[in-house]
Amino acid sequence: MPKGGRDGGRQARRRRLYKSIMAARASLLDYSPYVANHAPPPAPERLPPPASVLEALLQAVKQTRREGEFGIEKLSCLDVDGAIAELEGRTLLEEAVRRGHSGVVNQLMRAGVDPTWRVDAPPPDEALAARLDATRLVVANAGDAQMSFHIMEIIDARLRWRSLEDRDALGACVFCGAEKPKAGVAYRCKKHVACEACCWNNCGASKLDMTLAPRRRLMLAQKVWVGCPCCPRAASARNLADVPPDAATLMPHFDANDDNNNHEEEESLPPEEIARRSRARYDVVNETPRAKEKLHFTALPHHLAQRQHLGLTRAHRDERMFDAASTGDVYRLAALIEVGCDICCRDDAGRTPLLIAAAYDHADAVRLLLRCGAQLDEVDNGGHAARDAASSRSASQALAVIDEWTGHLSAEQWSSRSKTSASTAGVAEPRGAAEACQRALSRLEPGRSTSSAIRLLNTPVDSLAYPTYEVDGIFDEAFLAALEAMGNSLPRHCARLGRGRGSGNTDAIRISYFDATGIVSRGIASALAGARAMDPKFPLSAVQPNVKFLVYECDGGKLVPHTDLSKTCDETGMHTTHTLIIYLTGGPNSGGETVMLKKLPKVHEFNEETAPATNAGELHRLYRSACTSCCEGTYDEAMPRRGRLFVFPHDAPHLAMPVLKAPKLILRAEAY
Structure with missing residues (x-):
């Protein structure tokens, strides 16, 4: 073949x-x-x-x-x-x-x-409202197992209603008070009934509002209860295992194979011991994934569904820890801690699960992580601790939990934790230069200068909905200097790019940074507002708080043809549409131009075309030639110039020409 x-x-x-x-x-x-x-x-x-x-x-x-x-x-x-x-x-x-x-x-x-279609359906208007509310439950990012569980519980209640001989004896709808519910449901407790539209619309504790961001909807999905709202959950559940434990008091349980371990003693285990036991299990996990176990699909409530697919490698476990912390899923976090995880694992930006949960104001998740040994004084690449992120982002509930926890620690406990954390922080230890940059940025209000200019680049006809812009003079010099100092002071991660479609080798060092205080995001948003004032058709208004500094330290550094991926903003639910670049260095004949291509070439053909180069100048010339022979030409390009803002759609093929005068430093973000 x-x-x-x-x-x-x-x-x-x-x-x-x-x-x-x-x-x-x-x-x-x-x-x-x-x-x-x-x-x-x-x-x-x-x-x-x-x-x-x-x-x-x-x-x-x-x-x-x-x-x-x-x-x-x-x-x-x-x-x-x-x-x-x-x-x-x-x-x-x-x-x-x-x-x-x-x-x-x-x-x-x-x-x-x-799932809302039934023979004895209510009038069309009510039926339509029920369908929309049902859909909000179905697509609430709850996962197939939980979605199927909710659907089966409600339809089972519908079938139970049809089998009732004396429906009037059970009284009125527990939600709207209708004396004779039409198209009703009968709960398992055999004491209460409800209109099915009301059952879909309320779903127990809260409505799943589709206007919320996806991660916020998932947080609400954890609290959904489709059983009887009037009876104790144990009385209206199919079995006791379907009743979720209290999220505020949830603790992981280790199996009986651990030494001197039982459920009663686990309640009094110190946080350091819980973290040690979980880390011991994490350390024996294979780095190479095993064959996936084939499981027969089973509908499960949320707290049980989150105990499945916890990761086959340490990297998988870390990713699931970050996802669970960002959604505040305490059941997922507890399951991961039980099977083995690194409580203080870090993502590309140096963030720990505790910092992520605090930034998004997930109080129960913060409480669980602290009880299981998470360190409050661990900081990310920018020197932010969990309390800094919660305070800067007005996460009042998480901040209250942190303050309550620190009040319970004695001075001796706090001192010993600080020493332990400082010895293991590694590249994420606080840096004076980054903190100084933060102070400088906090005093600045970047805005449009008198020399601002905006240019709409030449783009294909079918991409006019996502235009490409080049804006000059939109940032204050002091703002650019602070960004440059921050990019140079953050710890270097030698992770290479190459995640986009068709991407390959690159000589750019990626430095991830989470804008916990929002200062950088607000500064860029102010510049975007200035660009819209110059051109009302300018499409962007905000950026993601996760940004990256890209550093080309040597001559000849380049980025091969590729496209970027769209991301979903955790707070707004909006999908990013454009890549945003701020050139922090650059000048005439410095190379490193960002070129918009007409076609994404085959990687091996492009590499063969540019392979004979022996120096940066020759590589730059061969890249120009390959743009014509392999990519069917170019639309336009942006020359590196200090302070220049360049935005283009994610799905536009592009490359970065080889750098002729290193170093080259840019800030990259996703915008919408």
Whole structure:
């Protein structure tokens, strides 16, 4: 088989499947400009299933472990929402719930089946409102296992309602007070009923507002309870294991194989001992991933679903720690600590899970991490500790937990922790230069100078919705000097770029920085406002707080052709559309131009074209030639110049020409 033939076919099928799933979900989703700033894909035309297909689906739902018949791509094109005569008026989804086939329920939901459809539906307006509210629960980033659990619980309550002989004896709806609920549900406690629309709309503790950022929605998803809101959870749950423990008092539990360990003693274990036990398990995890264990899909409540897929390597564990801390998922954090993790692991910006949780005001997560040995005086690359991030970002709840915790520590305990932390901080120890830069930035108000100029670069016709701009004179010199000093003082990470599509080797050193205080972000936002004042069509208004300084320390440093990836802002839920570059060094004949390409070339062809170069000047000349021969030419380019702001769409192919006069320092961020 030709090289890439099998993989290419598999990737094409995955792309078609992804498009069909997203299109199917578009038929249900209530898209909002606050959720995503991209137009949803068109919904496919869903046709009634042929008799033979319907018969196969019915046979599959009546048998165990026949989820394979429910192909998502096939189901997304079939209208299987309605009642089926062979199932005594039940829908296909209701029959799967009745038989307890959670795998089939998951497949149907992923294909876009409407869970609110029922024979005794309310009038159209109420039905539409119920569908929208149901969708908010379904797409709340809860994961397939939790989504299926919620759907099965509500539909099971619907089926229980239909089997009631004397519905009036159970009283009015527990939510709206309607004396005779229409299209109701009956809770497992056998004491209360509710309108199904009210059940979808309330879901226990809180509504899942789709106008919130995705990570905030996930935080609310942890608190969703679809059982009876009037009875104790233990009385209205299927079993006691489905009742989530109290997040405020949650603690990890180690198994009985640990020495001198039981659940009673764990409550009194010192934080350092919990961190030591978890780190001991973390240290024996293989660096090379093992074969994934194939598990039969099971619908689970959130606190149990988060105990699955905890990572096969240490790097996987670290990534899941960061994700759980950013969403405030205490159940995920507790599970990771139990199986083994590094409580004080660091991301590219030097942030620990405690600092991330404090920055996003997740009080329960901060409390759990502190109880399990997280260090308060650990700092990131910019010298920020958890309390600094919480205070700067007005995270009042997390700040209260931190202050309460520090009040419980004696002077001797605090001194010993500080010494331990300082000896293990490594590259993230506080740096006076970075702190001085922060003070300098805090005194500055960057704005438009009298010599500001803006230029719309030559772009392809089909990319006019995402124009490319070059802006000069928009930053004060003092602001640029402070940024340059900060970039030079932050610790160097020798991680190479190369994450974008088609990227390869680069000579840029990446220095990640988390703008915990918001000073850099506010300064750039002020400059973007100045650019919009010069050109009302300027598309950007804000940047992500995670920025990177790129340093080219030697002549000949370059960046091969590639495209960038869009990111989702944790606080606003908006998807970034543009890459933003601020040149902090540069001048005439210094090289390092950012070139916008007409086509993304094949990496090996481009590398072969530029391989004969022996010095920076010759490499620069060969890059010019390769732009024409391999990339079908260029649209435009931005010359490095101190203070120049350059923005371009993520999906635009581009490269950085070899540097002729090193060093070259730029600040890179994602903007929207």
